[in-house]
Amino acid sequence: MADSDIKAATALKQQGNKAFSNHDWPLALDFYSQAIEKYDRDPSFYCNRAQTHIKLEAYGYAVADATTALEFDPSYVKAYWRRAIANTAILHYKDALKDFRAVVRKVPSDQNAKLRLAECEKFVRRMEFEKAIEVADPPSAFEGLDIASMVVEEGYDGVLLEEEMTQEFIDDMIKRFKDGKKIAKKYAFQIVEAAKNIVYDEATMVEVQVDKGTKLTVCGDTHGQYFDLLEIFRLNGYPSDTHAYLFNGDFVDRGSWSCEIALLLYAYKWLRPNKFFLNRGNHETDDMNKVYGFEGECKAKYNERLFKVFSESFSALPLATLIGDKFLTLHGGLFSDDKIKLDDIRKLNRHNQRQPGQQGLMMEMLWTDPQTAPGRGPSKRGVGLQFGPDVTKRFCENNGLEAIIRSHEVRMEGYEVEHDGRCITVFSAPRYCDSTENKGAYINVGPELKLDFHKFEAVPHPDIKPMAYAQNSSLMSLT
Template identity: 45%
Template structure:
């Protein structure tokens, strides 16, 4: 028989062996496997801060920032002087756009490890972001007093240079011929003239503003309707969808269910193509807001930088404004509820409550709108905290 003390030693040794296996899985980019192995190590020895911090890092790689914050916090509770705990939590907060929380953690890392160059870099990044945030808060005006950037743009006054040989919109009508030319230009990495880009985005804005937060769609018997998930700036994937399934049209309608932008290198091309189809035939394509149609996500995950480099700062503001006009959910034939995120942290939410949401704003950090955009499924029954740090994990019962 082994004594309790011997058992503890054996568990600690076995936990260390499993941690090394988890590290190997992490190096091989097998982050889910690494999380499972770190969890086994924690089961055997839950008082080792390294295991918690390492699992937090793996969660961060899977963009499960809520879980990363929880694990890093546990590492800090076990060892308040363990700098990596603060570093991992700060990195997760940074990825979530929670700059003030991240700043506190990186300040703590700096105190514990003053010569850590990575921490110094992250600290400066946070300080800059918080400074900008405070400046924006200081000059912020109430939503009702804000002047729309769209109202200040007159695309008709923008001249098109004679040497421009790309796609052109004649008058106010977006045609399929224009779309095919524009899409072909995008395939060859040519830019659309900003006059026409403004025209497409502004016309789409007018249509979206007039729509309710919850849109009802009717599909007749015998007709088909295509729902597409995240495109995330993968323009050539979008072209493949159209090649396989046909262009959007009255007879071939689509619903693109959010997350059009970020991550991919061609987010601008994706969003302009989807918006142009909306202009060509409003009933051919429906567009729902995803959690990446927001300023904070666009700043972190690439869309803002891409728009700034390909077009201008004005377009960054314009897209942010138009994204706030996107509907939050759709119901098909009074039977199928389609939403980017998921269900709710409370029972009894009615469709009428979703219809009443004032969506013309950046997504809040809690409430129905947040959960519509952020909630995820989970394998267990019931509700749980989100791995990503927003809304809830839910499962259909």
């Protein structure tokens, strides 16, 4: 290897560092990858790229890069640290535990490392305890919940909610949430129960048409970023009888207004069940909610019982929406088997399996991602798989589709059209987690079934950090 190549590779790494400091993760990733192509023996190149993968939530790739860095330098503390953070993010706590222990052994004076280790040990114990007491078919969280007898808290000064949702209540709730107030616990339980009953009776793949004189807006991940959700409505119009909305999963976790978003979306579902649609995302699941903040937020703002009824309602959500027989909209992506047809989704009984598990149709619908290379590949996340343009083309042709619309991944411009126009990603959480300088986007669909893309910027919000309610928020830190 010539010195000039090493010098050029180091210069590329420095450009990557600059892009990273500017929160431009995709550009940083490109520079680090170019550096590795020039010179593939420097562990810092891999370690820096691992940190970039973490920022992009490509945790499986981060684990691989940190492991490569450690093969070159087994004493590289940052590589142990980053591999531990990546494994924590994909719930591989026992693997993370080994690396946190390695960091503490190598830097015994690092108090932060000791804290992370203690939190990881605590979380492993908790997961093992919960697994030990797990019941195969737990009773409904609504069982014994007498909402009718609940009393609205004294001093509640908002609009009252009777037996049916009203636009007046929603308008008042939107303002209350903006002002940092809550709704009565009774009303929160009413909203979740009503929405759960509605979505439970919907098909696993909801099929909608866009009638003349109406439009449908498709939104991607909102991740507890309530004020950015309101910005979508301000720019694009609030839900109405002629303006339907579809939210494509990941309403909760990460951002610290997940209760507000979930309750607002459910209230709209109750008010306009045939004009407001919700797909399940990979964060509408117990494992993710326990780690990424929603469980803790429910407990802090309302109580643990509310989280349990939300959990049950999430498992009732549809997994996909077919728009005008042309666009299959689902949170993650396509499948490990080319034989899967729309009828397989229609026939999937999602009520027999509350959580997606590690394999199968539901897991793939919630977790998979597109890749540029043909065929299928291992997941960059460490969960699910990746599918290439040829896979998308075959699926669309076999099912008479124009394209699939999915979410699940940050896109710097808020959306991306790839796989020769057949795979569209839309992401609606701008400046994701207050650290990624991405735009948000949404898609308007009219009766002609043409896709109209709109980008928008993040708006200011109260000074509450992402993951504020996660019990192990410091353990999950991406820094």
